[in-house]
Amino acid sequence: HNILFITRDDQVYGLGLNYWGSLGLGHNIPVESPESIPELNHQNIREFICGTTFVLALTGDSQVLAWGHNDCGQLAREPARGGTTAYLKPERIAFFTNNKFITQLSCSYNHALALTSDGDVYGWGNNRRGQVGCGDVDDLEYIATPIRVKFTNNYKIKIKAIYCSGIHSSFALTVDGYVFSWGNNNCHHLGHDIPECVLKPQIITNIFNIQTVCPYGHRTYFLTNEGLVYFCGLHTNRQNVDLIQKTPKLSDIKHNFRDLWQIQSYHKDMPFITALKKHNLNNNKTNIVYMIVESNQTIETKYEKFDVKHETKAIEVTPKPVIKTSEVIQNNKIEVTEVIPKPKTEVTEVIPKPMPRQRNPVKTQPIIEKRISNEDMNHSSDSYYNNTFEELSVVGSGGFGTVYKVKHRFNQRLYAIKLIVLKESMAELNDRLLNETKNELKLRSEYVIQYTTSWLEDNNRLYIQMEYCSHSLHDILAAKAPVFGRQSPTKPMQSHEYYVSSELFRELLECVQYLHAVWPQVIHRGLKPRNILYTENAKRTGRFLKLSDFGLGNVFTAEHMDPKWTGSNKSDALYMAPEVIGSDDPNRFTTKSDVFSVGVIGQHVFDINIKDKKSVKVYEKTELNECFKQLWDVLTAMTAPDAVNRPECSQVLQNSIKWSISTPIAKNGYDLNAILAKTAKQNDYQFIHKYILHKIKS
Known part of the structure; x- marks a missing residue:
């Protein structure tokens, strides 16, 4: 509820409600027009960090000044017992006067964090929810002397940015893009799947390569270096129903952002944070500021920046209109109901509200x-x-x-x-x-x-x-026949093996069809058994095969490879469609190129060769004869020399009833359990045993 600003001649002025003396003027009376603050003049203030009713200031020589309310030791002074808890004038925090070069400050309602140049973090103030991070809340409900925050690990953790949340939580970002969080976690906004407070810093295990953390009430956003946005905590869906995301989840936001800011709107109907995206329209580079609202939807604004630009030691306020809490949203645009005129005083820094976005400190190289x-x-x-x-x-x-x-x-x-x-x-x-x-x-x-x-x-x-997956389809195909007791690829398979082979082929078709159906469409261009991976973590979905290396073929050509690769290497050329072998023309690759690869892989799955009719003839007098005839036709069509004649994966799946069986056919004298028992104890076959038993039991 205050404004503090610095003139170019290093004079500091303030105005506002001045609760608990938070303007530093020596009294707690509201101030309606700018008034000079003597204790802050000529101090080379780099920035102000505002709590609810207290303020911290970082000077050019990395000293920390503090004033205002001190009921929980948030000014790094012992709270007065039985007397006033307010300090009406700025005073230096003695703890930071010797050998501690402070590069960033952050504070919340009544706790604060400081970051040093060597990547250490110190915390003080209210610790009832563990937000200081010392691990003890019973004996240390408040901490008046800054205490070093320990990031438990077997080697030193170096922090590059700190963030205090307004709901008694804290975050720290490491130089290599990992996030620790601690404190109040009642809505899982810390990113940990535990309902209680987190008393010591814990790493958020499922996000990496983070460049910015943006705590916003009971919700937190994380921006990666790739411009992707993750979120956790309390949010709403499009029907305005409250939901809780317990661990960070990749949002559905389609934009790749450059930065997130804690500029917060207090508009009761639409709280939001802001995000910056760099566009390149007709070779004219421009920025666009977006709002991210509670439902994680984005709304484009007419602004091109966050209304401030960083200089060596100052922030220059632009004379253009700025976002105010009186603005309303109409037709997906911000409509300004009040315009702030260009300031009469040349201002180098403005703090418009109690909790501004915590700017990044002097950055160390990640x-x-x-x-x-x-x-x-x-x-x-x-x-x-x-x-x-x-x-x-x-x-x-x-x-x-x-x-x-x-x-x-x-x-x-x-x-x-x-x-x-x-x-x-x-x-x-x-x-x-x-x-x-x-x-x-x-x-x-x-x-x-x-x-x-x-x-x-x-x-x-x-x-x-x-x-990480420990096995691939290549490993499955090498183990499948021995596990089922089939000694030679020329021998016909029993119905149990055919059933499992059909399931493998069906899963592969579904994987490739998924790539072909997404938008924008993905053509794999390099399918082979070794990059079709097997995961044992399939309890929920019942699916074991996953594709890897998708998308890389959309970029690489032969001249870029090291070592060189043209698709003519023996092992890879087996799976390449004839129209693309040796070609660097990306336009030659279509979904039908992938279909050809799947058709060749299918021949390995079923141990048949469509160029040798003997591989199917062995089934003429078996219960699988009709299935293999249909399968022969399908694989022949999928590997047709002319891509036009090949079916799509979706068409092959639609006709799967013709070439697959819904359940293994029992046969006298064939004891599956006895056959599997012969290899059950061999480590090399354990993974395929799990697959076989899961598929047959289901």
């Missing part, structure tokens, strides 16, 4: 920006990759790069990371590839591998972090 020598083909010990992951083994390599099995150093989870080495001086390709991986990040489905994040090191090393 780990992902450190460069690797071009001559050094090994992972740099100073890279984001090595600082964040423990490399366990090489999973495989191919034209699209090398895949590593890694363990995350923070959450101990297993991931797969693909490293793609690009040629030097391919900036345009890098941009296209990074944009393509952004699209992959947005595909959240049971049909595809979950991509987590991606980053570029040294302009020629692209890392893509994704869900």
Whole structure:
């Protein structure tokens, strides 16, 4: 409820309600016109951070001044017992006067955080909900002397930004894009699936590569370096029904934003935060500010920036109209009901309300920006990759790069990371590839591998972090016949194996059809058994196959590969449609190119060769004869030389009743349990046993 501003000659003025002496004038009487604040003049104030009824100021020499209400020690002074709890004039916080270079402050109603230049965090004030982060609320309900916040880990955590939420919560962002949170969690706005308060900082395990945290009441937004927005906490759906998202979830927002700001509207019918997006329309770069409302919908405004621009030591107020709480929303635009005229005084900083957006401090270079020598083909010990992951083994390599099995150093989870080495001086390709991986990040489905994040090191090393799967369809096909007791591919399979093979083929068709049906459409362009992965975590969906490497083929051509790849390598050419082998023309790839690949893979799944009729003839006197005849026709059509004659995956699925069986056919003398028992104890076959038993039991 106050305004503080600094003139170019370093004079500080204030006006407003002045609750608890929060203007620093030595009294608590409301001030209707700007009044000079002597204790703040010529202090080289860098910024003011306002709590509800107290204020912190950061000076140019990194000292911290504080004044106003002190009922919980939020001014870093012991609350007076039996007397006044207000300090009406600014005073320096003694704790920060020696050897602590403060780069950022943040405060809430009655607690505060400070960030030092070496990445340490200190907290003080109200701790009844654990918001200071010291872990003890019974004996330390309030903390008057700043205490260092400990981020429990086996090595030092360096913080680059801090955020206090107005509902007694705190957040810290690490230099490599991870988020810790603690304090009140009654609506799960901390991002942890626990109902009670979090007394010590805990890492939010399912978000990574974050550039900005935006706490907003009982809801929190997280902006990634790719421009994606995650959210958690209390929100509404489009029917205005309250919902709670317990852990961060990728929003349906279609825009890729550059920044999120805590400019908050108090309009009772439509609270919102603001987000900035950079557009490139007809080669004219421009910015557009959007509102994000409670239902996570975005509304475009007519503004191009957040009305402030950063300079070396000051913020210049633009004379254009600014968002006010008296504005209303009409026709998806902000309509201004009052215009603020250009200030008569040359102002270098304005704090328009008690809780402004916490601006980022002096930024340290994040780990992902450190460069690797071009001559050094090994992972740099100073890279984001090595600082964040423990490399366990090489999973495989191919034209699209090398895949590593890694363990995350923070959450101990297993991931797969693909490293793609690009040629030097391919900036345009890098941009296209990074944009393509952004699209992959947005595909959240049971049909595809979950991509987590991606980053570029040294302009020629692209890392893509994704869900780890221990096996692929290649492994299943190698194990399937032995597990079912079929000693040779030329021997006919029994109905149980055919049933399982049909399920595998159906799942593959559904995965590819999903890519072809999304918008914008995705053509895989590189399907083969090794990039069709098997996940054991299929209890909910009953699906085990997922596609990986989708989208990469939309960017790469032969000249960009290292090592070179043209689709003519023996192992890969088997699955490539004839119209695209050796071609760098992206227009030659269509959904029918993927259909050809699926048709070839289908022949491996069922152990038949459409060029050799003997592979089907062995079924003439079996109960599967008619199914194999239909299957022969389907696979022949899918691998037709002319793409026009190939069916879509959806058509093959629609006719699956002709080539599949709904249940295995019991046969005298065939004991499935006895056959499976022969290989049940062999580790190499455990994964396919789970698949077989799940499918047959269901």
